[in-house]
Amino acid sequence: MNVGNLFLSFQGRIGRLEFWTGTVVVAAIELVLQWLLGIPIVGDTPDLRLRAITFAIGLVSMYPTAAIAVKRLRDRGQPTTYVWLLVAALAVAMVGDLFGYFDDAAHVTLMSGIAMAFVVVVCLAFLVELGFRRGMAGPSQDGSDPLDRGT
Numbered sequence: 001m002n003v004g005n006l007f008l009s010f011q012g013r014i015g016r017l018e019f020w021t022g023t024v025v026v027a028a029i030e031l032v033l034q035w036l037l038g039i040p041i042v043g044d045t046p047d048l049r050l051r052a053i054t055f056a057i058g059l060v061s062m063y064p065t066a067a068i069a070v071k072r073l074r075d076r077g078q079p080t081t082y083v084w085l086l087v088a089a090l091a092v093a094m095v096g097d098l099f100g101y102f103d104d105a106a107h108v109t110l111m112s113g114i115a116m117a118f119v120v121v122v123c124l125a126f127l128v129e130l131g132f133r134r135g136m137a138g139p140s141q142d143g144s145d146p147l148d149r150g151t
Contacts, residue, residue, distance in 0.1 A: 001146070006071075007064035013075035014068070015146035019130055022068040030061050044103045051098050058094045062087060069126065074142040075135035089122035 001014060006022050014022070031041060034057060039050050066087055070080045092115050096102045101112045108116070138145050 007067060010067050010070045010080075012071055012143040013135065013140070013146050014071040015075060015135055016072075016131060018146065019068060019072045022064070023131075026061050026064050026068070030057055033057050044100070046100075051100070055094050055098045058090070062090055065090070069130060072130040072135075074140070075146060076129060076133060077136045077140070078129070085122050086126050089119045093119045 001012065001018060005012065006014065006018060007026070034041060034054060037050075037053055039045065039054055045051060066083050069083045069086055073080050073082055093102075096112065096115055096119075102108075102116060135146065137147075
């Protein structure tokens with residue numbers, strides 16, 4: 001699969017190696033953009049303008065993240081509609097960061113605690129499902145086996 005298809009297409013299947021490569025590249029691009037724009041990588045910033053830039057970067061990176069996840073869900077034989085759970089978790093994390101809901105661990109409200117738990121559970125579930133579990137062997141209606149196991 002070429003780079004354009006990996007990050008921009010929702011068609012086909014990808015294996016774990018492509019999943020990890022794509023995920024690391026998207027995260028690295030986000031971090032580099034934040035660094036170039038003077039946004040602290042570690043710690044919180046009280047500056048709403050910087051938070052808004054971080055939100056915009058996250059919003060743009062959600063598309064390639066969803067494209068990678070959909071292709072990996074297909075390889076796992078899972079419904080692609082599950083990607084909406086990941087999109088929702090990322091959106092909750094981004095909005096929470098934008099408005100500073102997750103800044104102070106000493107003053108976590110019930111709602112922000114539930115939101116943080118939702119984000120953590122969904123992201124960990126996707127990490128395990130897409131990053132560590134094998135895909136289906138052989139071709140499927142979604143494309144050929146990314147590992148080409150010869151079946």
